[in-house]
Amino acid sequence: MSQDTPSFSLAIDQIVAEKGISKDKVLDTIEQAIAAAYRKDMGERGQDIRAEFNENDGTARVFKVITVVVDEEVENPVAQITLSEAQKNDPEATVGKEYVEEVTPTDPHYGRVAAQTAKQVIIQRIREAEREATFEEFQDKEGEIISGIVQRIEGETVFVDIGRTTGLLFPSEQVRGERYRVNQRIRVYVVKVALTSRGPEIILSRSHPGMLKRLFEMEVPEVFAGTVEIKGIAREAGERSKVAVVATEDGVDPVGACIGQRGTRIQTVIAELSGEKIDVIQWDEDIARYIGHALSPARVIAVDIFEDEKRALAHVEEDQLSLAIGKRGQNVRLAAKLTGWRIDIIKAGEEAQPEPAAEAEIAPEEPQA
CATH class of the missing domain: 2.40.50.140 (Nucleic acid-binding proteins)
Known part of the structure; x- marks a missing residue:
């Protein structure tokens, strides 16, 4: 079976160049297609048909393969032969041995029909290979910008x-x-x-918390190197975000590193996010201090912790009350997202129940690795 060598070879090179698929994979696909065309038109169902394609001269050879199996384990009579039957003609036959017989058709008409069938299968399988190659390429970029x-x-x-x-x-x-x-x-x-x-x-x-984390890695060398670690992110995309950071080495100011001199680093991130406000706060193992930091830019006097309820009561001066709560409760809501605690805000010196607008309880968002 032969093909139009120049056009076939050119098509292979074009597929390799345009689709980003390995040449070996393309040739393997062609051989599988030729074997499928033979099996469909001239072979028997279940036959083990293999093909060899010569990219240099455009010819293809087709082979029928019979495999030797244990006497009681013949599952496919057209592709398998029992050991005892094989040894009648070949005393040296062993289980697993393959007998290969060339069955390349000589009929020119078949060559044209098979070539057309092979072409259709090739197109289908090349598309599949292209999809797989694209999938593999972008699978590695999951979680990246x-x-x-x-x-x-x-x-x-x-x-x-x-x-x-x-x-x-x-x-x-x-x-x-x-x-x-x-x-x-x-x-x-x-x-x-x-x-x-x-x-x-x-x-x-564009709104995923992971995007914010990756932007900090791109703009802040200390975050990329790991000397500053992002412990948590709470984001309401397009409006405001809170990022908790901690230094993994002594002598490093994690908040200052993220903000940069005169705010250059944080401004680059803000510009990429169309002006989204970003609060960078110090993470702390002590949950009371952490919640106090999370309510920034408000100044918190004290934080009462109720472990059993996973609830915190933050005390602030009267002039800090609206700042701690934030517009439409956004500041306290983001602080709750960041810490994973329910946070109530009250005016210092009062024991009254906090107003609903001063309460927030939202599960924390984990930054993407």
Whole structure:
């Protein structure tokens, strides 16, 4: 069986170059396709058919393989032979030995039909290989920030060109207030990569807490090196975030490192997030101190801890009350997310029950690794 050598070889080289698939994988796919074409038109169901493709001259050879098995274990009579039967003609036969017979068709008509069948299977399998290659490439980027270009917008879903494929930026993963336009270059966080029947599905985000963590790693050398560790992130994307940090080495100011001289580092992160306010606070093993820091920029006088209820009561001066609670309760809500504790705010010296707006109880958000 032979093919049009120049066009076939050119097609292989083109597939390798355009699709990013290894040449060995392409050749293996072609051989499987030729074997499938033979099995469909001239072979028997269940036969072990193998093919060899010569990329230099464009010829293909087809072989039928019979494998020797234990007498009682024949499951496929057209591809297996019992040891005792094999030894009648081959005394040296052993279990596992393969007998290979060339069955390459000589009929020119078959060659054309088989070539067309092989072509269809090749196209299908090359698409599958391309999908797998794309999936493997982006699977390694899960949890990372990548750059892309807005390709199109359908409804509220943004389709982002990220190289070999298109990622999806759903409304739930967008930042409130951001507007996206076609051909706009944006940075996105890869939330999830899944292989579906339609190919790789790559979920992107601009609002994920992991994006904030990766931006700090990119802009703050101490975070990237590990001398400053991000212990927690609470984020209301597009509005405000709180980031808890701690130094892993003596002599390092974790908050100062993240903010940078004259705020240069934190301003770069804020600019990437369209002006989102970011509070960088000192993490502390002592939960009372940690909660006091988390309520920054408000100044907290004291924090009462109720371990059994996992509840904290923060005391602040009257002029700090609205700052501690925040607009629409945002500051205390983010502090609760960050620490994982319910936090009530009261004015210093009072024992009255806190107002509902001063209460917050939200599970903490873990920064992505």
